Amino acid sequence: MPDAPVVAVSTGRLRGVSDGGVDRYLGIPYAAPPVGERRFREPEPPVVWEGERDASRFGATAPQAPYPPVIGRYLPTVEIPGDDFLTVNVWAPAGRVPDAKLPVLVFVHGGALTRGSAALAAYDGARFARHGIVFVSVQYRVGQEGFAVLDDVPRNLGVLDQQAALRWVRREIAAFGGDPARVTAMGHSAGANTLAALFALPDAAELFDRLILQSGPLTAQPVEKAARMTRAIGRKRGVAPTRAGFASVPAADLVATQTAVSAGASPLGRGPAVALAIGGAAIPRNPVDALLEGAGAGIPLLIGSTSEEYRLWLVPGGAVERISRATLTLARLVARVPKAVVAAHARRRPDASPGEILGEVTGDLLVRAPLTRLADSRIGSAPTWVYEFRWQSPVDGLGAAHAMELGFVFDRVDADDSVLMAGRGAPQALADAMHRAWVSFVVDGDPGWEPWSAARPVQAFDAAGGRIDRAPRQDELEGLPTG
Incomplete structure (x- = not known):
């Protein structure tokens, strides 16, 4: 068994696992746990740790419910308990030389903005790493924790999470042999939707150099429409659509109520749904409008x-x-x-x-x-x-x-x-x-x-x-x- 690989990032040392020519470092915090006073707030810097942090296992998954059985038999759910779920996972070629400056691929999972995890077996990045790529997968807040439309909370917190993760990659990926100037972002479904929102921002080139969008909408919804799910949950729980109101409800209970509200929705999209909301720093305007007017024009795109x-x-x-x-x-x-x-x-x-x-x-x-x-x-x-x-x-x-x-x-x-x-x-x-x-x-x-x-x-x-x-x-x- 190879010796456990160790790397140092700005917040501490990480001890990973080496297997089959690939080093894995899992559950690395790119932001502080978004619980307690940090709940329903913008992501904050990760906490510094002492000694070597065990990076051999995936971090916690964001609060969510499994898919309904009719869909769940095709889309499995991984649930890992814990609060530290704003994490990334890194796969890198073993035996790479220092300052290798390998190309980087950052993957953002889908899940209708309500579900999903980077810990699914199909998202294992080893095959990319064996081709000389440093592969990174991102966990972010989903459901009401990440996309509630609350009166006194920044909109689209899950998108701000991804923005923080991509900035972490720019800062830290050299420690894993990656080139911070050769970062490709890849999103599927809801992950493509959120990356399209970041693609439409004026500072998109600060986050990634190339982009892959797979089966994702390019739009966000007017706040009145995007807020329908949050308002429906607030009415069912008897709380105001504010930080204080929603923070008074345990995350698991918000998930349960959201699932109950969603149960009456049509497969064709009628009824309240979790959606990106137009407005705020993450999505100042409808992404598709900005993109059609030339946003992101300097970034190569595979779609x-x-x-x-x-x-x-x-x-x-x-x-x-x-x-x-x-x-x-x-x-x-x-x-x-x-x-x-x-x-x-x-x-x-x-x-x-x-x-x-x-x-x-x-x-x-x-x-x-x-x-x-x-x-x-x-x-x-x-x-x-x-x-x-x-x-x-x-x-x-x-x-x-x-x-x-x-x-x-x-x-x-x-x-x-x-x-x-x-x-x-x-x-x-x-x-x-x-x-x-x-x-x-x-x-x-x-x-x-x-x-x-x-x-x-x-x-x-x-x-x-x-x-x-x-x-x-x-x-x-x-x-x-x-x-």
């Missing part, structure tokens, strides 16, 4: 989605089968979607049910259309690469659902939580192709396919690997509302 995002939310509980033609028509009218868009989907998939068409249109409204507009806006200003994940899982009709690509990007299709969605025997050739492309982007700034242009080249990933598809399904995007 994309799966081809059937909706299937994770609508298929497992059977909602896709209960959506009628009348419901599709009503939803189309409410969302101001032209009839021609629905007709285009029906032409491509004449056997598709109304629920499948509505799911596809919803996915385009939330993810594919905005990312296409963003990529178009960056032509001539900064290189952008777009991908679409199309491999269809045989598990329970999930197909190319939301989050299906993660096991392939991490080259962890054999991890237990990847198998839950993709099944056993997922194509390793696809994992090889995607992981190689992500590594190439982090190391060289180019994933290996044609950058975005007026021809709209999209790298389509399926069982055979990757290939360019130009302006795919363009007729399904034409005329979609932009506001």
Whole structure:
């Protein structure tokens, strides 16, 4: 067994674990525990410790509830008790030379802003480290602890947590052999949403040098809409929507009440939900507006989605089968979607049910259309690469659902939580192709396919690997509302 690796950061020494050519340092505080007097406040600097801190285990997870069983059988939850959950985890090549200045990849997990953990097996960074990358994963506040809209509390505390983590990386990553001037940030789903918010800030280049956004919205909500969940929880708990009011309720009870309020929501997003709120230092304006006007133009971007995002939310509980033609028509009218868009989907998939068409249109409204507009806006200003994940899982009709690509990007299709969605025997050739492309982007700034242009080249990933598809399904995007 190799000797335990030790590094020194500004707050103390860390004793990690070395295995398989990779050193791991887990549960490293980038901010002080956000409990007690620090609850519902901006992240504060981490506490200095004496001696060597054990960094062989993941830190605590943020307060949260498991996913409902219908989704939870595909999306596992890791729960580790404790207060010290503003932490990062670092994987670095073992035997690296001092001052190695290796490229750095920082991963921000998803979870609808209410769930998620960096401790999931599929998020293990060892495969990236074996390619000479220093990999970092981030834990942050979720749910009401991170995204409550309270009258006297800075908005979007979870985004401020991530900002603090990225600044920690700039300060400290050299101790692990990383180059603080070669930092790529990568977010999935809600993690992509929060990173898009940071991408839209004037000081984004202080936080990262390249960016990967996977299956994430680019928007935040007006405060009145974003506050609906917080207000509903306050009414149920009988407390004011203030720091004092919410701090009087234990975190576990806030989680339980939030879960109860969410239980009545529609899979298509009606009802109160946790969301990014426009306003304040973290999100001064709607990120997509700032990005379309040129924010982040100097930062190379890799962005994309799966081809059937909706299937994770609508298929497992059977909602896709209960959506009628009348419901599709009503939803189309409410969302101001032209009839021609629905007709285009029906032409491509004449056997598709109304629920499948509505799911596809919803996915385009939330993810594919905005990312296409963003990529178009960056032509001539900064290189952008777009991908679409199309491999269809045989598990329970999930197909190319939301989050299906993660096991392939991490080259962890054999991890237990990847198998839950993709099944056993997922194509390793696809994992090889995607992981190689992500590594190439982090190391060289180019994933290996044609950058975005007026021809709209999209790298389509399926069982055979990757290939360019130009302006795919363009007729399904034409005329979609932009506001």
